[in-house]
Amino acid sequence: MLGLKLPTDPRWANVAQMNLVEILTDHAYCEQKAASTAISLIINFPEFPELVLAISELAQEEMSHIKMVHDLII
Numbered sequence: 001m002l003g004l005k006l007p008t009d010p011r012w013a014n015v016a017q018m019n020l021v022e023i024l025t026d027h028a029y030c031e032q033k034a035a036s037t038a039i040s041l042i043i044n045f046p047e048f049p050e051l052v053l054a055i056s057e058l059a060q061e062e063m064s065h066i067k068m069v070h071d072l073i074i
Helices: 010-018 020-044 049-073
Strands: none
């Protein structure tokens, strides 16, 4: 499904399952950081309209990821 080259070590899956909220919280932070970086690029380079369009779409996508992860945490 994910196209991984090696199988996931079941020990990692067990540890992840026991710390799911922490892992999801960290993932939400990563999504927020990506959205914030995209917004910073838009603010710093408004003179490049193609970049602004592409990056604004990316920022919206990352924000939707934050919501999805947040919903899973709740």
